[in-house]
Amino acid sequence: MSSSPSSRGRPRDPRSHQAIVGAAAELVTEVGYAATSIGAVAARAGVGKDTVYRRWRGKPELVFEAVFTTTDQAPVPDTGTLTGDLTVLMQGLVDEFQTPAAAAALPGLLADFAADPVLKERIRGDFLAPSKERLLIVFERAAARGEIAADTPVDLVLDTLAGAVFFHVGLVGEHPGPQLARRLAAVMAKGIEVR
Amino acid sequence: MSSSPSSRGRPRDPRSHQAIVGAAAELVTEVGYAATSIGAVAARAGVGKDTVYRRWRGKPELVFEAVFTTTDQAPVPDTGTLTGDLTVLMQGLVDEFQTPAAAAALPGLLADFAADPVLKERIRGDFLAPSKERLLIVFERAAARGEIAADTPVDLVLDTLAGAVFFHVGLVGEHPGPQLARRLAAVMAKGIEVR
Amino acid sequence: MSSSPSSRGRPRDPRSHQAIVGAAAELVTEVGYAATSIGAVAARAGVGKDTVYRRWRGKPELVFEAVFTTTDQAPVPDTGTLTGDLTVLMQGLVDEFQTPAAAAALPGLLADFAADPVLKERIRGDFLAPSKERLLIVFERAAARGEIAADTPVDLVLDTLAGAVFFHVGLVGEHPGPQLARRLAAVMAKGIEVR
């Protein structure tokens, strides 16, 4: 995947990687995404700029890795009802978007990804894929229970739910109270249920 | 309200205003939001940079005015059913976001607005207010017909619908086929109906 | 000479002239020649920029008039000796150059005059002519007394003396003690005397 592991020559210092990612996360949180520059990240990490560019193509890729490292290994919820499962899923999404670093980075990050044709392809893949997998499982179970149709459009639902959270938390910055996830899940579940 | 109309001194040339707004819209469409600079806008408009800064505080304000001038004076739909009204409303939103200029500008524009505390306040006001008014009327009629509860949360629904369209059209850039508005409206209407 | 006195229309307000000249002198003294702008002068004088440009072609002309208004109406010295007369003359030059406004303005003013072909012609005329006249009379008397030759080069002597004072006071900014004029006069007198 990456250029070439190429065991010749001095190997990359893994501590640099960690220091850069940490510095990027700190800076984004402190000064925001737009004011975070590669040079400043490198300086704070005690690293040369090339050491950053050797590992990431630019700020969007770096900040994405720095901010979204949760890997979200929580188990797929299985509460027995679609509404319950969706609520848990939405709560996870809200929690993820509500992180100081994520809230500070998200709008600018999405804008930079959307502006670059190559990166644009990765929005579905990198940003939404983990959530999509979990949503698919929830849908399968709900379909087995007869709650929803088998051909319920996952992408549409996911975009809608993610868009709602993004607008609420990332853009408007509103009271992301605990009832948000529950309410969204309720409306969406009711909206797609067969009856 | 504004600083002072102040009839003293030479009045601002309305042709400059028009030329700047036009140049901004063109540039955003041609090279994208990030690559659109105030200097380039001024040059294309045949205007000095000061003439731009005299009227707008920065790129976000200028591009916002340049791209979203639709004023959306279409009548509020009244098809007789909530689903029908929502479909019309959503179609309008999709059409607005799908404009070349709007599609090119939206992600970066929202990011810049979200990054500035002063501008952030205006997202609700300037971006969403027109849609909210129309949605309110639709909700009133639906409530009168008994389709939805009187206290249905407008902001939540609006964020959800706008977020969905933004993710679909602005971010993922997907085929915003004619069925998108209909499907979204159907899911949402069903989700908030009383039964 | 000037455009046209043209008694038609509103006559020029003589108080404006005074206010502008005063504001220019103040600004030059306070912030220096380079930092003195026509706009700032006009603002401090409570006058529009055009009112300034209608009377002066630019900053150099304005500041020259604002700073060198002494008109030097002291009588030509007649002490009985060349050295004595020169000392008085030099003291006058030192006093003139030592004014806060003059000291602040001189280097930049001379530079602007030297850079413009039209103004360059006026250095001899406007800056040095008054001194030259007085020096000529002193020279005539000294020649009549037999102290110097009749063809002693006035311009050369004037440039030398003025240059000396300019370098000392305007450039190096040195303690222009009372002995400066006396010493300079003594050296120059001795240098050009017949024996």
Next chain:
Amino acid sequence: MSSSPSSRGRPRDPRSHQAIVGAAAELVTEVGYAATSIGAVAARAGVGKDTVYRRWRGKPELVFEAVFTTTDQAPVPDTGTLTGDLTVLMQGLVDEFQTPAAAAALPGLLADFAADPVLKERIRGDFLAPSKERLLIVFERAAARGEIAADTPVDLVLDTLAGAVFFHVGLVGEHPGPQLARRLAAVMAKGIEVR
């Protein structure tokens, strides 16, 4: 002395230095000191503006280095008489001030140096120091020969001579004929001789 040679990092390209100095000298000669901008110098040198600002604090410092590079390594004259030595010295000064670049730069350069407190200190040091050293030696020999007093004020004489040449060549731009140096030297020598 200088901040730090600091062998760390990429060393500065000496060709850039040369190209910048050359471009500055050309521009000053072609368009004059006032119209010479750092941006234009950088563009002509094929260099970024930062590369200029990294080496010089501003236009005055840069132009000074670009224009006065003569280093004046001519031997101190020793003709056997004060008048003879002074004539040679003055001719050197006239030649230096008469260079197209120097003549174009001098007035503005001196004005900018005089306006900045830090640079003002350097006028004596950088502009006049070389001449002063040579003049000192000439004075020592003349004093040994008994032509002048041992305490003849060097600074006063230097300012006077430099000021004379500056006024003649730099400001008035007059015929700096070969007799100028001779005449000035003669007057000054006679003025300071013991008898």
Next chain:
DNA sequence: AAATAATCGAGACGGTACGTCAGGTCTTAAA
């Protein structure tokens, strides 16, 4: 051991845009 090669921190490099300011001209309404 010697040669080869990639990485490291540092910082110079050519570009481009920033937002401000001055210059000098012009266009208003009022006097």
Next chain:
DNA sequence: TTTAAGACCTGACGTACCGTCTCGATTATTT
């Protein structure tokens, strides 16, 4: 026609980042 006000275009300012490059030095693998 002048006045005060201020808009207008031009172009320079000095700073900040961009992403690339060039150093000397370090740290591995391959001969």
